[in-house]
Amino acid sequence: MKYASLLFIGLVFACSTPKSDQEVFSEQQRENLEPLVEKIEEPISELEQNLIDQGLVNLEDVIPGIRVELKYSTEDNFFGQDVYGDLTNAYLQPEVAEMLRQAQEKLQSEYPNLVLQIYDGVRPRSVQQILWDNLEKPDSIKPLYVADPKVGSLHNFGVAVDLTIFDTEADSVLDMGTGYDFFGYAAYPDREEQMLQEGVITQEQVENRDILRKVMKAAGFMGIGSEWWHFNAYSRKEAGEKFKIVE
16 A cells, blocks of 8 residues: 555544554454545556646546556566556546447346456557567567557557456456457457358357457447457448547
8 A cells, every 4th residue: 555545544543543552443443444545546647648648547436346457567468568557447538438338238238147257358459569679579460469559559549449358256357269469360350151161269258259249349449350359349441530648
């Protein structure tokens, strides 16, 4: 816990506890303090403040129950690098966040134990540049793996989201057949029928993907043919007309 939170607790304890050293806080008193302590915000990183200044919104602030696990804030991604640093919150354009809220509501109305779990939202061009520079491939091949920062991807506009579904009863994500950032036909929605016939993925895994696709498409998102986890709110042309690339 950050220094500010510790200081706050110390001040509350000093003002509230009896002077006797024999007195200790009860469990109920500790529980009463927890909401007050939580109100002390953690310092915002420069990257996160930059997103806020450009008008993007924190998904956890506007979508009740949504979960966030930014894969690019860990080493559990295609690059094996943490490129977000202190950023652990997912951000999108406000109207895209509203669409995602609708998807979450539809999911929970049909499956109360399921919630959306975000792997990536807006990806600033500064981060896109890091990914581009660190990809050990010829420049002619790099666009197959990551968008050229000069052009920008829909993630860079804050209108694309990578996500899965989390089962709160099982305390785990649904089995989608592959992990995030898997480069291969098993992750391709366009190849699911072939992968089923070859026994690479199962019917249950496809049905889990169908749940995700159904709620996202109902909210206005479009999937892509090569990644079951990726959805766009707008086309590249529409995004360019409505928004600027997030730097």
